[in-house]
Amino acid sequence: MKTLYFETQMGAAGDMLTASLVELFDDRNSIVDELNSLGLPNVTFSLEESIKCSIKGSHMSVKVDGVEEDEAMEHSHDHNHQHHHNTLSDIKAIVDSLRVSDKVKESVMKVYSIIAQAESFVHGASVEEVHFHEVGAMDAVADITAFCYLIEKLNPKRIISSPINTGNGYCRTMHGILPVPAPATAKILEGIPSYDDGTRGELCTPTGAALLKTFAQSFSQRPIMTIERVGFGMGKKDFEKANCVRAFLGEDDNTFDDSVIELEANIDDMSAEDLAYAQEEILSSGALDVWSTSILMKKGRLGTKLSALVRECDEERVVRAIFKHTTTIGIRRSLKNRYTLNREESVIEDNGSRVRVKNSYGYGVEKSKLEFEDLKEIAKKSGKTLSEVRKFFN
Secondary structure (H helix, E strand, C coil): CEEEEEECCCCECHHHHHHHHHCCCCCHHHHHHHHHCCCCCCEEEEEEEEEECCEEEEEEEEEECCEEHHHHHHHHHHHCCCCCCECHHHHHHHHHCCCCCHHHHHHHHHHHHHHHHHHHHHHCCCCCCCCECHHHCHHHHHHHHHHHHHHHHHCCCEEEECCEECCECEEEECCEEEECCCHHHHHHCCCCCEECCCCECCCECHHHHHHHHHHCCEECCCCCEEEEEEEEEECCCCCCCCCEEEEEEEEECCCCCEEEEEEEEEECCCCHHHHHHHHHHHHHCCCCEEEEEEEECHHHCEEEEEEEEECHHHHHHHHHHHHHHCCCCCCEEEEEEECCCEEEEEEEEECCEEEEEEEEEECCEEEEEECHHHHHHHHHHHCCCHHHHHHHHC
């Protein structure tokens, strides 16, 4: 199985992660040209050779109107200049205009949604009211878009990251001097294994944390894999240790496609209505799937076994949701290996109607299914039956 592994022993930042991916390609210049053709306003990508502790890698330079954003920030601090602060709707308008696939656009907005929720929590504002500063600047939009674009191009079946080194001390932001990890970064890192190895400085940025939280299916040591390529994404700062993210691309020797955690709880004192609501909340907390099974418990009591499948990085949030929304006082946990088909989503548009199609393939089979919620919405608006709408789009 094609596996991408990120080694984040010196943290993670958007430019470092992006540079590590570019290094996995043969013709890096062509990849940079592709990034420059995505339609990011006034943005220029360039890949620079960088050497850290005598190791050669690449640094991804992103300039907006010919200036790197960190230089612009320093100029702003020195001269009291005001930065343009984007809202989530501003970011979406930019992303919608890009020359990338719908899948990449959705990934970019998913990353920003994670950042917006963290900023909302930290500043006590609604998600819609959040004004992005460092993470809303055009170079961050560029880093996130480039990363999502390259992931789609590489198309790994599985993405894993090591636990993330945050560093310590203080960092300068548009809000002032804040402790490391910065509050928004710390919020994003909830549920993800992270640590501080004593390095003074901000090693993990909100952008880096959000990218890995979005794409990594687990956070652990590098699995047994046959390595085909290694990419070195270098940071700008120098430390005693080589300041880089390493991306390993290769074949995972695991017999199974994927591993997930199954959480179970037996419940005998909740109504069907309350259980249905609990399942909705558990699913929205990050579970991959939630279901219930009727069981016979001790003393002949009828009960329900609530089950949820979850990624390791989302496990704590889902556990909290189960305890919050059910009456259980204990949850069982087991690791499950599974075979999965490759999954992609496409869109059919006709006469102003838009229906998503879920496509899956692998192991010698191909399947496709029209998104039920889209069919239902069209049926309600048109007055047609579900069968008529389904037949029209099939």
